[in-house]
Amino acid sequence: MEHTRWCHSMAGEEYARVYSWGHHPEFKGAYETASPCQHVDLPQTLLEPILTKRAINRGWTLRFNTRFLRIVSRTAVGDPNDEMIVSEVQDTVFNKTYRIQSRFLFGCDGARSQVVRELALPLDKKPGQGLALNVLVRADLTHLMANRTGNLHWVVRPDEESYPPWGWGVVVRMVKPWTEWMFIFLPTPGADLKAEEMDASDEEYVARVKGMIGDPEVGVELLHVGKWWINEIVAERYSDGNVYVFSLAFFLPPFVPFHRLGCTSFVSSLSWRWWRLLTYTQPSASVSATQRTGILPSTASAPTPASRTPSTSHGRSTTSCRARRGLSCWTRSASSGNRWASTS
Numbered sequence: 502m503e504h505t506r507w508c509h510s511m512a513g514e515e516y517a518r519v520y521s522w523g524h525h526p527e528f529k530g531a532y533e534t535a536s537p538c539q540h541v542d543l544p545q546t547l548l549e550p551i552l553t554k555r556a557i558n559r560g561w562t563l564r565f566n567t568r569f570l571r572i573v574s575r576t577a578v579g580d581p582n583d584e585m586i587v588s589e590v591q592d593t594v595f596n597k598t599y600r601i602q603s604r605f606l607f608g609c610d611g612a613r614s615q616v617v618r619e620l621a622l623p624l625d626k627k628p629g630q631g632l633a634l635n636v637l638v639r640a641d642l643t644h645l646m647a648n649r650t651g652n653l654h655w656v657v658r659p660d661e662e663s664y665p666p667w668g669w670g671v672v673v674r675m676v677k678p679w680t681e682w683m684f685i686f687l688p689t690p691g692a693d694l695k696a697e698e699m700d701a702s703d704e705e706y707v708a709r710v711k712g713m714i715g716d717p718e719v720g721v722e723l724l725h726v727g728k729w730w731i732n733e734i735v736a737e738r739y740s741d742g743n744v745y746v747f748s749l750a751f752f753l754p755p756f757v758p759f760h761r762l763g764c765t766s767f768v769s770s771l772s773w774r775w776w777r778l779l780t781y782t783q784p785s786a787s788v789s790a791t792q793r794t795g796i797l798p799s800t801a802s803a804p805t806p807a808s809r810t811p812s813t814s815h816g817r818s819t820t821s822c823r824a825r826r827g828l829s830c831w832t833r834s835a836s837s838g839n840r841w842a843s844t845s
Contacts, residue, residue: 502542504651509658510715511673512645521651542652544676566593569610572619573600575742584743605778608746612732620741627733634667634686634699635729636706639722640714643679651675656713666692667699668709681724684710699728739774747771 503524507516522540523532533539556563573587586606591598608616617624652675658664667686674683686709688694701709707721714721739746 502540502650502652504649505653505655506649506651507655507657510656510713511642511649511654512715515649516657518651521653542675546676564592567591568593569608569615570598571615572606572744575744586743604743604782606744608744612734614746616744617736617746620744620746622741622746623737625735625737631688631692631731632667632694632696632699632728633688633731635725635727636684636686636710636723637676637681637725637727638684638707638710639681639724640710640719641680642682642714642719645714645716646679652678665701665705665709666694667701671713673713684713696728745774745778747774 502522503520504518505521506518508514509516520526523529553563568591570589570591573589575587576585577583578585583604586603588601588603588606589598590601606616608614610616654673656671656673658670667688669689669692670687672685672687674685675681676683688699703723703726706726707723710721710723711717711719736746
């Protein structure tokens with residue numbers, strides 16, 4: 502993850518490289534002392550099984566092949582901030598619908614969120630920026646990475662006159678070092694291609710990938726091809742009562758599959774909101790009734806800096822650890838030699 506590079510091909514001429522993700526010598530110390538955690542480059546396809554296993558081991562029931570349809574009813578219960586929510590869902594295997602009663606409803610259902618539609622949340626949309634094409638391949642580039650360390654490689658060929666309409670340039674993103682890669686193909690800047698114009702045969706996709714690698718000896722196995730719209734959308738509010746939306750359901754930046762602040766922003770956003778909910782539902786003796794009442798409403802608005810200005814903000818949270826009473830968090834203390842320590 503050390504660098505972001507610009508090059509003619511993965512094996513060819515390099516135009517430039519910059520330090521990335523805190524590897525610049527001038528800032529590396531500040532990155533390492535700012536958090537007790539180290540960076541980990543973990544794609545969603547590897548992260549989700551870990552989270553799934555953890556949830557099951559902690560007693561959660563996970564139901565796959567299930568689609569949220571609608572909110573049937575919402576009834577206030579006791580505390581003004583409490584309500585009982587009845588949702589209707591569909592088992593897509595047996596095509597059966599049934600209802601689930603819950604205290605909260607969390608919409609983590611992606612860019613076409615049905616929960617967002619149910620709440621009729623206002624969305625701030627910017628004009629679409631066209632289509633891009635994800636081509637996932639297995640290709641061993643270990644021999645090329647010894648002096649090209651990094652997981653983002655922009656391959657641009659200003660001298661190239663003939664290229665497929667969907668493949669003017671590409672961002673090569675490491676998935677598994679150094680044998681699995683995502684090639685995010687981009688059309689000519691300003692081109693307004695239709696979805697069908699991004700279609701090609703498997704052989705054409707593989708040929709273009711090989712060209713961008715620049716080493717004819719490298720074998721390429723095509724694993725998956727997918728198109729996506731480059732959009733920039735953010736919800737004006739994140740919740741309504743005890744119904745919340747998370748991740749791509751409320752925040753769709755233009756760079757999600759390959760640039761910075763994609764999964765990282767979503768995970769940090771979930772973490773930030775989740776401890777607020779835990780403090781509300783499982784308060785400790787140190788949290789007063791007034792503090793408890795005020796915890797949830799503030800999550801409804803005031804979007805994070807990362808969601809409002811995704812191309813310029815680092816999405817750094819300004820919430821102090823002191824506010825997380827009753828929860829384990831990380832602090833630095835002189836008594837521990839200015840080291841990080843977990844406290845409650």
